[in-house]
Amino acid sequence: xxxxxxxxxxxxxxxxxxxxxxxxxxxxxxxxxxxxxxxxxxxxxxxxxxxxxxxxxxxxxxxxxxxxxxxxxxxxxxxxxxxxxxxxxxxxxxxxxxxxxxxxxxxxxxxxxxxxxxxxxxxxx
Amino acid sequence: xxxxxxxxxxxxxxxxxxxxxxxxxxxxxxxxxxxxxxxxxxxxxxxxxxxxxxxxxxxxxxxxxxxxxxxxxxxxxxxxxxxxxxxxxxxxxxxxxxxxxxxxxxxxxxxxxxxxxxxxxxxxxxxxxxxxxxxxxxxxxxxxxxxxxxxxxxxxxxxxxxxxxxxxxxxxxxxxxxxxxxxxxxxxxxxxxxxxxxxxxxxxxxxxxxxxxxxxxxxxxxxxxxxxxxxxxxxxxxxxxxxxxxxxxxxxxxxxxxxxxxxxxxxxxxxxxxxxxxxxxxxxxxxxxxxxxxxxxxxxxxxxxxxxxxxxxxxxxxxxxxxxxxxxxxxxxxxxxxxxxxxxxxxxxxxxxxxxxxxxxxxxxxxxxxxxxxxxxxxxxxxxxxxxxxxxxxxxxxxxxxxxxxxxxxxxxxxxxxxxxxxxxxxxxxxxxxxxxxxxxxxxxxxxxxxxxxxxxxxxxxxxxxxxxxxxxxxxxxxxxxxxxxxxxxxxxxxxxxxxxxxxxxxxxxxxxxxxxxxxxxxx
Numbered sequence: 001x002x003x004x005x006x007x008x009x010x011x012x013x014x015x016x017x018x019x020x021x022x023x024x025x026x027x028x029x030x031x032x033x034x035x036x037x038x039x040x041x042x043x044x045x046x047x048x049x050x051x052x053x054x055x056x057x058x059x060x061x062x063x064x065x066x067x068x069x070x071x072x073x074x075x076x077x078x079x080x081x082x083x084x085x086x087x088x089x090x091x092x093x094x095x096x097x098x099x100x101x102x103x104x105x106x107x108x109x110x111x112x113x114x115x116x117x118x119x120x121x122x123x124x125x
Numbered sequence: 126x127x128x129x130x131x132x133x134x135x136x137x138x139x140x141x142x143x144x145x146x147x148x149x150x151x152x153x154x155x156x157x158x159x160x161x162x163x164x165x166x167x168x169x170x171x172x173x174x175x176x177x178x179x180x181x182x183x184x185x186x187x188x189x190x191x192x193x194x195x196x197x198x199x200x201x202x203x204x205x206x207x208x209x210x211x212x213x214x215x216x217x218x219x220x221x222x223x224x225x226x227x228x229x230x231x232x233x234x235x236x237x238x239x240x241x242x243x244x245x246x247x248x249x250x251x252x253x254x255x256x257x258x259x260x261x262x263x264x265x266x267x268x269x270x271x272x273x274x275x276x277x278x279x280x281x282x283x284x285x286x287x288x289x290x291x292x293x294x295x296x297x298x299x300x301x302x303x304x305x306x307x308x309x310x311x312x313x314x315x316x317x318x319x320x321x322x323x324x325x326x327x328x329x330x331x332x333x334x335x336x337x338x339x340x341x342x343x344x345x346x347x348x349x350x351x352x353x354x355x356x357x358x359x360x361x362x363x364x365x366x367x368x369x370x371x372x373x374x375x376x377x378x379x380x381x382x383x384x385x386x387x388x389x390x391x392x393x394x395x396x397x398x399x400x401x402x403x404x405x406x407x408x409x410x411x412x413x414x415x416x417x418x419x420x421x422x423x424x425x426x427x428x429x430x431x432x433x434x435x436x437x438x439x440x441x442x443x444x445x446x447x448x449x450x451x452x453x454x455x456x457x458x459x460x461x462x463x464x465x466x467x468x469x470x471x472x473x474x475x476x477x478x479x480x481x482x483x484x485x486x487x488x489x490x491x492x493x494x495x496x497x498x499x500x501x502x503x504x505x506x507x508x509x510x511x512x513x514x515x516x517x518x519x520x521x522x523x524x525x526x527x528x529x530x531x532x533x534x535x536x537x538x539x540x541x542x543x544x545x546x547x548x549x550x551x552x553x554x555x556x557x558x559x560x561x562x563x564x565x566x567x568x569x570x571x572x573x574x575x576x577x578x579x580x581x582x583x584x585x586x587x588x589x590x591x592x593x594x595x596x597x598x599x600x601x602x603x604x605x606x607x608x609x610x611x612x613x614x615x616x617x618x619x620x621x622x623x624x625x626x627x628x629x630x631x632x633x634x635x636x637x638x639x640x641x642x643x644x645x646x647x648x649x
Contacts, residue, residue, distance in 0.1 A: 105165040110143040
């Protein structure tokens with residue numbers, strides 16, 4: 001039930017011109033159905049869903065330095081994740097080298113930090 | 126300077142490759158009481174392990190300074206989220222934290238090196254003796270062997286406790302419940318059974334696994350010391366979870382014990398697993414289930430509490446010859462409240478197991494130790510596994526004790542009883558005395574056979590019941606000193622041949638003659 005409300009509100013918000021009217025109608029509907037108690041959870045869900053739809057639509061790439069942002073491996077990783085959208089790139093020096101790319105709920109962590117951490121854990125196991 | 130470690134690191138760095146495979150990730154949306162709710166992970170499986178990315182923004186040094194990765198176990202698959210129990214410090218898990226699937230079901234690393242060690246519920250060593258060399262991972266949850274993979278129970282496990290080995294025999298591959306109130310000696314029976322395995326020939330000696338579920342750390346330490354002192358730790362693994370640990374670890378401990386047992390069973394070895402105790406296990410599972418918001422049933426236990434214990438104990442088996450003939454004998458322990466065996470968990474486990482050993486507070490307080498109620502204790506499959514020698518001598522003892530229990534109430538009218546009744550009561554009292562045993566002092570089966578044979582054939586007639594224990598000790602040392610071949614023949618042949626019987630009868634006559642002082646007391 002909660003999920004249905006969230007999807008309906010998000011879909012309406014994405015197409016509607018008047019955000020206030022959508023929220024007002026949603027409140028009225030919940031009140032009519034006796035589901036007012038769900039409102040805070042529905043709003044939290046709407047916020048999350050919005051974030052997911054807007055943010056997840058663009059692949060996020062973190063690179064250790066500029067040189068890795070143009071690498072062939074990164075382009076290949078984006079293909080593997082099934083996107084050809086232009087990624088949002090940030091520089092994260094803690095990665096040491098390589099890159100980390102995230103798209104929707106999948107990730108490819110090709111950073112040196114991850115490789116070295118795995119190596120450390122393997123050796124010290 | 127080159128050392129093996131540096132060489133290994135160099136070799137690993139040469140082959141170092143970055144990960145190029147896509148991993149499924151989720152995000153923690155709420156966390157509390159050791160349970161994290163995660164959004165994402167759409168393809169996750171039940172009982173799959175996930176890794177919490179603790180050091181997402183941390184430097185390499187910070188990441189590796191946290192000793193090990195923080196794992197979670199997926200236990201609820203819901204419409205939009207999955208619920209995960211945190212296998213470690215749940216206060217390290219934060220909202221918004223990234224979570225990675227591992228694609229692996231929860232498993233414990235096992236190998237021959239695990240014997241003689243103390244590990245936690247995840248198979249990690251906690252005895253300070255360094256890393257354990259393991260050769261494979263065994264899944265913690267696994268479907269038990271099928272009907273065609275098994276053979277019937279046909280070999281005994283000797284507990285070293287006369288009352289059990291004679292009247293409630295346990296077979297290799299059996300599940301025998303030890304049940305009783307607190308402080309009645311349940312753990313002692315299990316520990317004695319482990320210690321007694323040192324009398325078994327090395328090639329037939331089972332590997333023992335003691336699983337401490339939510340026990341006090343002091344108790345586990347003292348058990349470890351006892352086993353070490355008795356020389357039993359060398360063939361024993363202790364899986365220890367303390368009362369201070371999170372309920373998911375307590376829930377996992379017996380499954381880890383079973384997984385370790387299966388590793389050895391598949392190599393054709395015999396294994397004894399003690400689950401101490403399943404009452405605490407049920408309580409831990411109840412806590413976890415309530416936190417996972419699974420619907421509560423009777424006594425607030427979840428609906429699958431029976432299935433939890435049945436699938437655990439079903440993993441004990443005697444494998445067929447084609448599969449190597451190994452076995453897992455399970456000795457689950459249940460603690461009752463005020464002797465109430467009709468409570469929910471005790472009745473569940475009674476119905477799952479192949480017999481039960483009942484211990485009673487009254488008997489314990491009367492000084493009858495082990496405080497075993499032989500009347501209601503039972504072994505459903507063990508008798509077919511009993512050695513011929515023990516079978517031959519044990520038949521009479523149960524009958525004598527049953528008659529004694531019926532007549533026990535009349536003991537206070539001793540002066541008005543007929544001679545036959547008096548004789549039966551006297552004989553029963555002597556059997557009760559004979560079956561008393563000290564803690565951590567198990568008796569090898571061949572000595573038990575000699576002892577019970579002697580009792581059946583009048584060694585203690587005309588002696589005071591209070592002398593029975595002393596007489597038994599002296600008779601056994603007399604046999605061990607002067608007629609050792611009798612013990613050796615029973616140990617190797619496992620039978621009471623006519624020749625042995627003759628030698629025993631002669632020995633008894635000689636003992637009576639040389640120890641006449643024992644028999645004067647009753648003459649009055």
